[in-house]
Amino acid sequence: MTTSARETATAPAAGETALDDATLVARARDGEIRAYEQLVLRFQGNMYRLALRMLGNKGDAEDVVQEVFLTAWRRLDQLHEDAAFVGWLYRMTTNRCLNVIRARKPVADVELDQQESAGSAGRPDRTAETNAQLTALTGALDELTAEQRACWLLREVHGRSYEEIAKAIGATTTAVRGRIARARAQLAEVMAPWR
Numbered sequence: 001m002t003t004s005a006r007e008t009a010t011a012p013a014a015g016e017t018a019l020d021d022a023t024l025v026a027r028a029r030d031g032e033i034r035a036y037e038q039l040v041l042r043f044q045g046n047m048y049r050l051a052l053r054m055l056g057n058k059g060d061a062e063d064v065v066q067e068v069f070l071t072a073w074r075r076l077d078q079l080h081e082d083a084a085f086v087g088w089l090y091r092m093t094t095n096r097c098l099n100v101i102r103a104r105k106p107v108a109d110v111e112l113d114q115q116e117s118a119g120s121a122g123r124p125d126r127t128a129e130t131n132a133q134l135t136a137l138t139g140a141l142d143e144l145t146a147e148q149r150a151c152w153l154l155r156e157v158h159g160r161s162y163e164e165i166a167k168a169i170g171a172t173t174t175a176v177r178g179r180i181a182r183a184r185a186q187l188a189e190v191m192a193p194w195r
Contacts, residue, residue, distance in 0.1 A: 022082035029076050036076075040069050043086065046158060047093045053153050054097040054146075056138065064096045090160060091168035094150050098169075101146040133191070140190035144183050151176050152183040 019027075019038070027035035044065060051061035071092060072085075079088055141149055150169055154160040162173045162180075169176070 021085055025076070025079065025082040025085045028073075029079075029082075036073055039085065043089055044069065047089055050090070050093055050153060050158055051097050053141070053157060054094070054149060055100055056142065060100055064093060064100060068092045068096055087164050087167060090154065090158070090164065094154065094168045095170075098146050098150060136190060136193075137187070140187050143190075144186060145179075147171075148179045148183040148186075151179040152187070155180050 019035075021039065021042070024035045024039050024042075028039060047065045047068060048061055051064040052058060055061050055064065068089060072089060079085060141152075144152065147169065151165055154165045154168060155162070160168070162176050165171075165176045165180075166173045171179075
């Protein structure tokens, strides 16, 4: 879906105002499909990016995101606080990704998100350097444990708090901080030549 199509899809209809997440969740819980569609459109990009970075495979990431949103729709009545919907999505996405990682063998080839290097278009030397950095970072992320990778991605890429991450992965905030610290140390070591 193109950016303009996504903006059109999430833009309120004439005469409507944009609704906050909690209101949309409440309406979706009452059976309003359009409200749930708005939630999906609002959050599928973030969940997909998280799944793609955790799994390194577009097909697996798409499958996980689809499963997460289907599960969320079916279990919406189990969500006790409407405002907790986003954290709930992050938790389900992270857990599904961890299950996929545990169920498969390590993958050597990882697809890079080419949009990351779009800013260096037109400068082959800069593009090559950026691609090499992304390859090194992707390789370094692959070397982290699944739990470290999940914690690091949720914190550094998705900007989640330590408390939110702890809830998402079912660990204490102390454990989350430790995993992130170890992940940062490993990544810093691998990325040192690129400074």
